[in-house]
Amino acid sequence: MIPVIIIGIYLLLVIGLGLVSARFFRGGTADYFVASRSLGPFVLFMTVFGTTMTAFAMVGSTAETYELGVGTFGKLASWSALVHPACFFLIGMPLWSLGKQHGYVTQIEYFRDRFQSSALGYVLFPVLAGLLIPYVVVGLLGVGSVVGGVTIGAFPEAFAATRGAVPPALTMAVISSVVLFYIFIGGARSAAWVNVFQTVVFVGMGLLAFWLIADTLGGIEAASVRANPAKAVREGNIGELEFFTYWMIPLSVGVFPHVFQNFLTARSAKSYKLLLVAQPISILLAWLPCILIGFWATGAVLPDSGAPVVPAGINANAVLGLMVGKLTSPVVSGLVAAGVLAAISLDSQFLAIGTMFTRDIVVHHFGADRFSDAATVWLARGFIVLMVVITYLTTFAETRQIFALGTWCFSGYAGLFPLLIAAIYWKRVTRAAAFVAVILTAVVWFGLFAASNFGVDRKFLLGGMLPVATVFATCAISVVVVSLLTKPPSDETLAKFFPRPTNS
Amino acid sequence: MSKRTLVTAFFVLLFFLHQDSWWKNDPRLVLGVLPVSLAYHVVWTLLVAFGWLLVARFCWPDRFDGEPPKPAPGNDGTGGDRPVR
Numbered sequence: 001m002i003p004v005i006i007i008g009i010y011l012l013l014v015i016g017l018g019l020v021s022a023r024f025f026r027g028g029t030a031d032y033f034v035a036s037r038s039l040g041p042f043v044l045f046m047t048v049f050g051t052t053m054t055a056f057a058m059v060g061s062t063a064e065t066y067e068l069g070v071g072t073f074g075k076l077a078s079w080s081a082l083v084h085p086a087c088f089f090l091i092g093m094p095l096w097s098l099g100k101q102h103g104y105v106t107q108i109e110y111f112r113d114r115f116q117s118s119a120l121g122y123v124l125f126p127v128l129a130g131l132l133i134p135y136v137v138v139g140l141l142g143v144g145s146v147v148g149g150v151t152i153g154a155f156p157e158a159f160a161a162t163r164g165a166v167p168p169a170l171t172m173a174v175i176s177s178v179v180l181f182y183i184f185i186g187g188a189r190s191a192a193w194v195n196v197f198q199t200v201v202f203v204g205m206g207l208l209a210f211w212l213i214a215d216t217l218g219g220i221e222a223a224s225v226r227a228n229p230a231k232a233v234r235e236g237n238i239g240e241l242e243f244f245t246y247w248m249i250p251l252s253v254g255v256f257p258h259v260f261q262n263f264l265t266a267r268s269a270k271s272y273k274l275l276l277v278a279q280p281i282s283i284l285l286a287w288l289p290c291i292l293i294g295f296w297a298t299g300a301v302l303p304d305s306g307a308p309v310v311p312a313g314i315n316a317n318a319v320l321g322l323m324v325g326k327l328t329s330p331v332v333s334g335l336v337a338a339g340v341l342a343a344i345s346l347d348s349q350f351l352a353i354g355t356m357f358t359r360d361i362v363v364h365h366f367g368a369d370r371f372s373d374a375a376t377v378w379l380a381r382g383f384i385v386l387m388v389v390i391t392y393l394t395t396f397a398e399t400r401q402i403f404a405l406g407t408w409c410f411s412g413y414a415g416l417f418p419l420l421i422a423a424i425y426w427k428r429v430t431r432a433a434a435f436v437a438v439i440l441t442a443v444v445w446f447g448l449f450a451a452s453n454f455g456v457d458r459k460f461l462l463g464g465m466l467p468v469a470t471v472f473a474t475c476a477i478s479v480v481v482v483s484l485l486t487k488p489p490s491d492e493t494l495a496k497f498f499p500r501p502t503n504s
Numbered sequence: 505m506s507k508r509t510l511v512t513a514f515f516v517l518l519f520f521l522h523q524d525s526w527w528k529n530d531p532r533l534v535l536g537v538l539p540v541s542l543a544y545h546v547v548w549t550l551l552v553a554f555g556w557l558l559v560a561r562f563c564w565p566d567r568f569d570g571e572p573p574k575p576a577p578g579n580d581g582t583g584g585d586r587p588v589r
Contacts, residue, residue: 070542074522078545081552082518089559093568221536232539235529244523269568273560280553284546291542 003150004166006334010201010341011178014194018182021193025186032187032377033105033355039265041274043192048262048275049282050195050202051348052084052253054135058206058290058343059142060406062323063316065294069231071238072294075246077287081280083247087254088275092263094424096272098497099264106352107260107420108360114423115431116493121360123435127416127442128257129356132349134409136391139344141317141405143175144168144395146340149321150333172395176388179346183354184381188265191347198342203286205339208332209324210289216327217300220292228298241464248468252413255420258352286343290320297323354384407466408455415441415471422479427494433482441475507562514555522548 030036039047064072095110104110107128108121148165156164182190217223230236234243253259266272297319300309309326310319324336358380363371371379419437422429448467452460462470527541534543 070539073542074524074545078522078549078552081549082515082522085552085556086515089556093565097568221533224533224537224539229531232531232533232541233527233529234541240523240525240528247519247522273564276556276560277553280549280556284549284553288546292538295539 001154002330003147003334003337004154006331007147007337007341010338011174014178014197015181017194017197018186018190021190022182022186025189029105029359029373029376031189032380033351033359034099034261034264035188035192037100037265038267039192039271040267041271043196044262044266044271045275045278046196046199047192047265047348048088048259049279050199050342051258051262052080052279053199053202053283053286054139054142054344054406057286058202058340059146059317059320060138061287061290062294062297062320065231065291066297066310066319067316069233069237070291070295071234071243073287073291074234075238075243076249077283077291079247080250080253081283083250084253084279084283085276087251088263088272088279091254091420091424092259092275093269093272095260096263096266096269105261105264106356106359107255107257108356111423111434112364114493114497115434116489117431117434118364120431120434120438121364123438125356125360127412127438129353131409131412132257132353133387133391133394134405136346136349137394138406138409139346139349140172140175140391140395141168143341143344144171145315145317146321147171147337149318150325150337152325169396172392175341175344176346176392179350180385180388183347183351183384187377187380188261188351191351192265194347199282202339202342203282205336205342206286206289209320209328209336209339210293212328212332213293213296213323216303217296218303223296223300224292226299226301227295231295231298239461239464242461242466245466245469248414248417248466248472249407249410250414251417251472252410255413255416256352257356258348261352261355262348293323294319300327302326350384350387351380353387354380357383405455407468408449408452411466411468411471412442412445414468415445415475418472418476418479422483426483427498428483428488429479430483430486430489432486433479436482437475437478440478441471444474445471507558511555511558511563514558518548518551518555 025031061072061077095104098104098110102110102113104113108124111124112118112121145168148162148168148171151164151166152162153164155166159165159167161167182194186193214220214223217226234240297310300323301307302309310322314322320340321337325333328336358376362379363376416438419429419434419441423434445467448460448462448470449455452467460467522545524541524544527544530540532540534540538546
């Protein structure tokens with residue numbers, strides 16, 4: 001019961017923070033969508049970091065390490081430490097500058113303007129928005145599994161079917177409602193405030209769980225010595241080409257619509273300096289404890305009975321919840337569950353979906369003068385509610401491993417990276433190339449996803465490489481080949497996006 | 505050699521050093537706690553942070569520091585063709 005009370009207190013704090021931040025809401029679309037482009041370095045960093053770390057980082061990393069060893073850190077965390085700041089530097093800053101100059105709020109607005117094509121937006125929207133849904137599903141599944149793990153036995157009569165644990169469906173409904181509440185009232189500004197709080201909570205609670213679990217297992221050395229040595233190495237767990245091609249997965253951060261929106265909230269380019277340096281260190285702080293907990297789980301036994309903490313054959317998503325639930329106190333279980341909830345920041349994703357639908361589809365189609373500023377905000381809110389409901393219902397059909405599902409989702413976004421980088425840096429890229437690249441990339445991604453039995457085949461590789469390599473190559477080749485075969489962009493477009501440097 | 509070239513070379517080197525195949529089958533624990541490959545990647549990550557510190561300190565692109573130029577009149581950021589009325 002104690003974990004449930006602590007989780008309840010955490011949720012009340014989030015709601016309270018949402019209410020307070022909403023008092024600073026200035027009204028209008030600029031504040032609702034991009035917080036009036038006013039965030040300083042600290043809030044920008046906490047928001048972006050909180051947004052890029054999800055259930056993937058806490059629940060997924062622990063589960064993946066339990067199954068496939070400590071190579072999990074190298075294949076995703078350390079690559080992210082290099083690639084995320086590179087995306088912020090090479091993509092985020094130029095787009096922030098262009099966004100401020102031309103008033104963009106969504107990626108699609110940028111792409112439409114860059115390629116002088118309204119139709120391109122209608123092709124991009126289903127791809128970008130469609131890939132966000134599995135991303136959010138990943139987050140909700142993480143919430144459900146961890147809260148279920150730490151509340152086993154709390155409600156033996158009410159929830160007998162789940163051994164007294166709060167059922168995942170109920171947990172996911174409550175979390176969706178809370179996120180919906182503060183996004184509804186404060187938009188990007190509320191999301192930023194809540195993300196600052198959540199980032200502190202989830203990094204802090206991860207470290208707390210790490211420390212207390214180690215203590216119960218007899219110290220960090222004893223815990224590591226008892227772990228399965230087969231999980232201390234990569235061989236037998238992950239192929240070398242597969243390990244290498246993981247560098248492409250974090251490229252997705254440069255293409256995520258919600259991170260794009262985060263990019264635009266910066267007050268100035270200098271706000272990015274802290275982001276570049278703090279992101280790798282924070283990834284280390286957030287991932288390493290969870291990786292070690294997953295490693296220790298391969299050999300951990302209960303101090304009193306000697307029984308394995310993680311029973312054989314259990315769903316790996318439950319490993320973190322079991323380790324915390326069985327090896328720490330109910331108070332810590334509740335705090336860690338709150339940390340996982342904090343890690344799963346679905347707010348930016350929901351806000352991005354609502355923003356894209358409102359601006360890129362409705363307002364673009366019917367004309368900006370058709371809606372007042374307030375009506376536009378209400379449109380976004382309505383679509384966000386609809387998407388929350390659809391996402392929630394999707395979780396009932398979803399039982400795959402969080403890490404595998406997340407990887408597929410990230411692969412889709414990472415596949416579009418060549419088009420985005422070409423749009424920013426290559427004058428010769430053409431409208432036709434953009435169309436062909438988006439359509440081919442989406443088709444190839446979906447074909448591979450289907451061939452993997454929609455993520456069920458977790459060992460699905462092509463030539464030993466992750467599918468993202470094929471998706472990425474498809475996009476890159478189509479961008480280059482089609483651009484060289486078609487008419488270059490107009491001088492007017494080039495002058496707008498590649499202005500000559502002035503001497504002043 | 506410019507600072508920018510040196511920092512770029514540092515990142516290229518780190519990119520290739522990520523593939524620590526020499527430890528892929530070594531289960532030893534560093535300090536009795538971290539599997540050696542994991543310890544290597546922890547240090548690698550700290551070096552990456554150092555690299556980005558060098559970028560922020562020595563290779564910062566000044567062109568982003570001022571206010572971006574004002575948009576052309578009539579550019580509302582909706583992009584491309586005018587919306588269908």
